[in-house]
Amino acid sequence: MMVRYSDAGDDPYRVVTRTWAELSKAAKAALDPIRKPAERALMCPLDLTPEWVSDQGLATDQAAQVTDVLREIFFYAAQVRRPAPLPNPAEVAWEALRSAIRAQGISTIGLTKVSSLAIENCMAPSDLTLDWTSKAAAQMDTPKRTAFAIQLRKLDNLLGTPDLTTMLYAEPISALPDLRKHGKIEPPADIIAAVDDITATHRRAKSTCNEARGLCVRFGQQQPRT
Known part of the structure; x- marks a missing residue:
């Protein structure tokens, strides 16, 4: 009488039978040889042990089938119960x-x-x-x-x-150091010599020669480095 009027969630037998009923069709079929004895013993699939299964006097092929399915059920349960990783x-x-x-x-x-x-x-x-x-x-x-x-x-x-x-952080963080290489890049010597020859031929002033050299240097700095 107490079982009849108690909450279904508090009835151990109903808890057990509900657990068995929630198995997949394939699992139910494979575990059918032991389901009734397990339910009578108030044992859910996860409560079963190899020793208990061996005591049921199953045929060799049935015992192997039951063991394989129970192993799958235990593996799945272990995955589900694995605690979620803590967030970073x-x-x-x-x-x-x-x-x-x-x-x-x-x-x-x-x-x-x-x-x-x-x-x-x-x-x-x-x-x-x-x-x-x-x-x-x-x-x-x-x-x-x-x-x-x-x-x-x-x-x-x-x-x-x-x-x-x-x-956010307290101080600015975007002032990164300039990693580009700096320095004077001289144009090839033959170009400098040619410029000197041209300015000399036209008898240009020394300041003009220096300016021409400067243009060569600036041109060299603008060229892609190889």
């Missing part, structure tokens, strides 16, 4: 910043050029420093470095937005 705090912080920027009506296109690298290094937006961005940029080729710098400048421009200041 840096990734959470960047997603929060992205949402806050959008709330200001500002586009976040291109933000991943900074956030992806920062997340890889477990850095939230508030953790960024000029030292880190400079070292990161030094490892990039020119196009990637340029895109990276553009996004850094966009982030720097947000430092004055009250709703975003607590989510």
Whole structure:
């Protein structure tokens, strides 16, 4: 009488039979030889042990079939019960910043050029420093470095937005060092000699000769380096 009027969720037998009923058709068919004994013993599929199965006196082929299906059920249950990985705090912080920027009506296109690298290094937006961005940029080729710098400048421009200041770093981070090579590039000696010959032939003043040499040097600086 108590079982009849109790909540179905509190009735152990109903809990067990419901669990068996929720199995797939294929699993039900394979486990049919042991289902009734298991239900009478108030055992769900995950409660069964190899020892219990062997005690049921199954034929060899039935025992093998039951064991294989139970193994699949245990494997699936282990996957389902596996705890979800904890979210990366840096990734959470960047997603929060992205949402806050959008709330200001500002586009976040291109933000991943900074956030992806920062997340890889477990850095939230508030953790960024000029030292880190400079070292990161030094490892990039020119196009990637340029895109990276553009996004850094966009982030720097947000430092004055009250709703975003607590989510960002304190000091600007976009003043990356110029890695381009500088210096005087002399044009070939034969060109310099030819210019000197021309100016000498026309008896030009020394200042004119120097100016002509300067034009050669500037022309050389503008040529692509090989």
